[in-house]
Every structure is written in structure tokens, then in C-alpha cells.
Amino acid sequence: MERNYLSKAIVLKRQDYRENDSLVVFYTQNQGKLSLVARGTKKPKSKLVGHIEPLNLVDLMIIKGKGQDYVGSVISKEAYLNLKENLSNLHWAFLGANWLLRFSEEGGEEVDLFNLFANYLKALDKMPTDSKQAEGEILFSIFALRMMAIIGYQPQTKSCLQCRQKLEPKSHYFDLLSGGMLCPTCYFAKVAKNQEQYLKISEEGIKFLRFIFDNNLFLGKKIKINKKIAREINVLASSFLAYRL
Numbered sequence: 001m002e003r004n005y006l007s008k009a010i011v012l013k014r015q016d017y018r019e020n021d022s023l024v025v026f027y028t029q030n031q032g033k034l035s036l037v038a039r040g041t042k043k044p045k046s047k048l049v050g051h052i053e054p055l056n057l058v059d060l061m062i063i064k065g066k067g068q069d070y071v072g073s074v075i076s077k078e079a080y081l082n083l084k085e086n087l088s089n090l091h092w093a094f095l096g097a098n099w100l101l102r103f104s105e106e107g108g109e110e111v112d113l114f115n116l117f118a119n120y121l122k123a124l125d126k127m128p129t130d131s132k133q134a135e136g137e138i139l140f141s142i143f144a145l146r147m148m149a150i151i152g153y154q155p156q157t158k159s160c161l162q163c164r165q166k167l168e169p170k171s172h173y174f175d176l177l178s179g180g181m182l183c184p185t186c187y188f189a190k191v192a193k194n195q196e197q198y199l200k201i202s203e204e205g206i207k208f209l210r211f212i213f214d215n216n217l218f219l220g221k222k223i224k225i226n227k228k229i230a231r232e233i234n235v236l237a238s239s240f241l242a243y244r245l
């Protein structure tokens with residue numbers, strides 16, 4: 001028997017499927033990532049096709065069939081047109097969508113991830129169209145690190161992974177493999193091998209990392225941070241994602 005479910009969802013990806021259909025990957029509010037067949041989307045008169053543009057926030061009816069699950073109906077509620085007009089923001093939005101695709105499991109219920117991604121798109125959409133590359137970069141770093149925290153990889157930023165001492169206010173070393181900081185003493189004691197596994201992080205960078213995990217930065221205020229720190233945290237976030245795959 002077929003069963004129907006309603007959910008809010010964000011379109012992560014769409015590809016052609018069979019002769020007339022599309023295969024659409026949604027991140028749903030209730031059921032995590034779902035791949036559904038949308039029927040007839042390649043026919044000229046398809047009503048569905050405009051609603052399943054990647055990055056759209058939609059109201060979705062999911063039909064669970066015997067074999068494949070498919071889209072019953074879908075209505076786009078928010079297309080984030082402002083975001084889509086800015087190439088740099090579009091790049092950061094798709095990068096976020098791609099990492100979410102890779103890190104989430106099919107049917108893994110994770111409402112926090114849905115909210116995080118929806119807030120990330122909303123924040124990118126609210127940025128002025130002439131905003132600089134660096135502002136989207138900061139938002140991406142925050143999205144990436146908070147996504148990692150939600151799926152269980154929140155890094156330790158307050159004490160040293162090795163000696164457990166509280167970190168003094170100065171530069172320390174981020175261990176990409178273990179997900180946390182090493183104080184300089186412990187770092188220099190073990191650094192002989194796998195040096196690329198560690199990133200030196202400035203005192204200001206560590207403060208910003210803690211701030212990311214302690215606050216919901218997407219709602220409300222503009223984030224002021226200098227370019228060097230933004231770059232440093234972006235390199236850390238991107239490398240941390242790559243190490244965890």
C-alpha cells in the first residue's frame with residue numbers, strides 16, 4: 001500500500017532520470033535526506049519542474065511506493081532569488097549543499113541539520129548583492145563547522161587533546177584527524193610525522209571557533225571579523241570536512 005507524508009524540504013540536487021522523469025534529492029525536515037522520483041518533469045507542460053530547482057525551499061508530499069518513493073506534489077515556498085543572483089553566494093550555497101549530501105544519510109532524521117541549512121541559505125540570501133566573496137566564506141565556515149558538530153564531530157577548543165591542560169590565550173595547533181587542539185608543547189613533542197594533519201590557529205582564530213559553537217550566528221547580527229581570521233577558519237573548516245569523509 002502507498003503511504004503519503006508531508007514535509008518541508010530543500011532541494012539539494014536534481015538529475016534526469018529515465019525518459020521523462022527526474023531524480024531529486026531533498027533534505028527534508030522530518031526524514032532527513034530523501035531521493036525521490038519526480039514524474040513527467042521533462043514533458044513540456046510539466047507543472048513540477050519550476051518547483052524543484054536546486055536550493056528551493058518547498059512544501060513536499062512524499063509518496064512511499066512499494067519499490068521507489070516519489071514526489072506526490074511539490075510547491076516552492078522560497079527560491080532565494082537574491083542569493084542566486086550573486087555568483088559568489090551561489091558558489092557557497094552549492095558547496096554547502098554538496099557537503100550536506102555527502103555527510104547525511106538517506107532517511108536519517110535530523111531536524112537540526114535541516115534548520116541549519118535553511119538558516120544558512122536565508123543568511124546568504126539576505127546579504128547585499130554586491131557583498132564580497134569573504135562574507136559568504138565566513139557563513140560557509142560557520143555552516144560547515146556547525147554541521148560537523150551536529151553529526152557528532154564538535155572539536156575540542158578549550159583544552160589540549162594530549163595533556164588536557166586548559167589552553168592559554170595564544171596560538172595552538174588544530175589536529176584535523178582527532179578534531180581538537182594541541183598546545184605547543186604537545187605539538188612539538190609529536191610533530192615529527194604527519195605534519196599536514198595539523199594547522200596552526202591564532203589566538204583570534206580560536207576565539208572565533210569557540211564563538212561559532214556557542215552562538216547561533218545565522219540569526220540576526222552581521223559578523224565582523226578580519227580577512228585573515230576568516231581565511232584561517234575557512235581553511236580549517238574545509239580541511240576538517242575533507243579529513244572526516
Ligand SMILES: [Zn+2]
Nearest residue numbers: 160163183186
Ligand atoms: Zn598539551
